[in-house]
Amino acid sequence: MSNKSIKAIKGTFDILPSETPLWTHIEEVSRKTFEQYGFEEMRTPVFEATELFVRSIGEVTDIVQKEMYTFTDPGERSLTLRPEGTAPVVRAYLEHRIHVNQPFVKYYYIGPMFRRERPQAGRTRQFHQVGVEAIGSDSPGVDVETIALAYRLFVQLGIDDVSIRLNSVGCKPCKENYSGLLRKFLKPRISELCNDCKQRIDRNVFRVLDCKETACRKVVAEAPSILDSLCKPCSEHFDEVCKLLENIDVPVNIDPRLVRGLDYYTRTVFELNHSALGAKDAVGAGGRYDNLIEEMGGPAKPAIGFAIGLERTIMILKKKGADKVSSDKDKVYLISLGQYAFELNFKLLEKLRRCGINASMDPEPRSTKAQMRAADRIGAAIAIIRGDREIEEGVVMLRDMRKGNEDTIRKDNVIDKLLEKLQGEN
């Protein structure tokens, strides 16, 4: 390929018509499932003030430090393409003062996110997420509803073998206590840890728990559990979450080593994993963020949410061979033998479309064979064939492309006959 041609930029990709039905299917299933659970759609801009993400995600996180698409607009404002969906929703929630008359709200969003990472399987620079945020309650029931929804969504998509990891990182004091304990535990064993983890002890201790190096895992296996460091309210909250989850048969594995990358998480955190994805196998994740809204200058409103990655969901569906979605409405193809027939068909084409029938025809009257092939290729249910013979008799021929039989009918009855046939099949 010539390197002069303009190509989609690294980490982005086109979704061609052969793939769009799968994407719209996932979006439709998501919308339907979210609305069953009482969530409403929120749409926010794809770019925001940079400050929004710096404050919410956390200044020292990798996302903010090196992965954001940040630019200065001609008005000298620093803007950033959203790297995740929670902060914008929270911003909109506060900006419209929704808490004033709606103490508890449930939102969902669907759309592209942007992070400048090195692309690889299941990770692109423009990627797509669907997610939810439930704002205004710290009831364990909301945690459970949210986790159940995440699980349900995958089941609805035909993925019933996700595994769910669940943990609680506690409230702020719990987190601080535990990070102290963990440091105290790790410092004497620092020589046993990998180089990355040696630095993590000071920068972000929790991440040591997540390390995949076997040496680190060995050390971590004996580390104190965060669940033992929770304060009484956090501990009771977590127990209640676990109990309720059991009641409704959502399978979770409690994993005291589960931590999240974003700073704002508190208490319940969870991750949905699938074996088809390999080492980094998260397809969805979320958790509580009880302090974020207050930290963003709003009222003290506890909240919880999650997001799932669509590219990864599609990877799973493809590996399962479940990525073929049923085709839409039946189509009709008009075949013209000769110029005059072509003109008559062109008139009929528009009439059919006005009746709500999906109809198309060749842009020019080619050979019968070529037009038949075209009809076959688009998967037409019915071909309307018209040539000099039919014109002379005032009829058209309807060919059922699946059965292979043909009917000759009067041209004035075409639409009624078509509607009848198409309806009979659907």
Added chain:
RNA sequence: GUGGGUGUAGCUCAGUUGGUUAGAGCAUCUGACUGUGGCUCAGAGGGUCGGGGGUUCGAAUCCCCUCACUCACCCCA
């Protein structure tokens, strides 16, 4: 940011120790079938062999540089 791998037709890929007009399958178009798709058969179109430089009588093949893509690590969904 780090480390591997791969670049030949729209797609998937062959291409021998360097050898002259660069191949196959799929896809597309045309025909066999002068008005009928899927199957079969025949034919056609489609390539600056990623780019640049070097070695050589001769380079897709060997050397150097470069670009792109890809997988993994880091981190995240």
